[in-house]
Amino acid sequence: MPAVVGPSPIVAALENAGYRLTAPRRALADLIAARAGSTFTAADLVAEVRSRGLGIGRATVFRAIDLLERVGAVERLDRPTGEHAYVACAPAHHHHVICAHCERSIEVGDLGLGAVAREVTRRTGYRIDGHRLELFGLCPACQQ
Amino acid sequence: MPAVVGPSPIVAALENAGYRLTAPRRALADLIAARAGSTFTAADLVAEVRSRGLGIGRATVFRAIDLLERVGAVERLDRPTGEHAYVACAPAHHHHVICAHCERSIEVGDLGLGAVAREVTRRTGYRIDGHRLELFGLCPACQQ
DNA sequence: GTTTTTGCAAACCATTTGCAGGGTC
């Protein structure tokens, strides 16, 4: 396993967008990077910040998530329960597959959804500008 | 236009599931039925209940929405802003196309998404148990 | 008559905001 070779993509995204690299933002980027592939809620981060004794306030956590969402470093998911969760992910267009058991998530590409959207336009006349697809199930490990 | 010929499908759904048909529930079912095809939030219903002077409490509105969601008479949508909205809809499997301008929504069938889910399983090993697809755009009328 | 449902008010939880002090560029 290589040593750290540069700033995490999350930090890089902030940098590129011209935001200041502060200690709280770096720390939060690390926490999020450590959860790579797993979904998390704002409350999860707040709890981890507390339990680790980092002195980061609730408001800062929410502001950071908001920022990271705007620069495309994380994306919001809506769990079937209605909770808001987040995942770190690439800024390219994709969808998430979320394991109902371990909350882990992976990204999948478009997989022909563009064609689905065009079909909808053809049938309904709606102009489709965007879509959100979330797939729920069990990851290979959680199927035992 | 025919006169009312029977209980609304919403009321029928409650009846079938064995819940009591109370005045508040009938009134809310009417309000929701009147919005057929449009999305609404809990706050919308609370406001309408107030402005019409129906004496229905906030809690009852939330409890009714919850109930109707459980019996499959309404479905929750997650607007891109993160707000929770609802639509009255048939209990069959389908997806919603939501107009960003007038908030009106229509249902569309599966349109090949089942194949997409199978493809995901083939590529990732995830067992897909459910999915949520929301399409956002402009309805024919709002395109001018 | 028993059980469910309601309205009210208070509690609760998540998220946002105002502001003075501190850190970054």
Added chain:
DNA sequence: GACCCTGCAAATGGTTTGCAAAAAC
């Protein structure tokens, strides 16, 4: 040094809950 960012605490907005009275079955 100017401006951005932070922590705190308070405000906010949405949703849930406890409970006694009222309605449905």
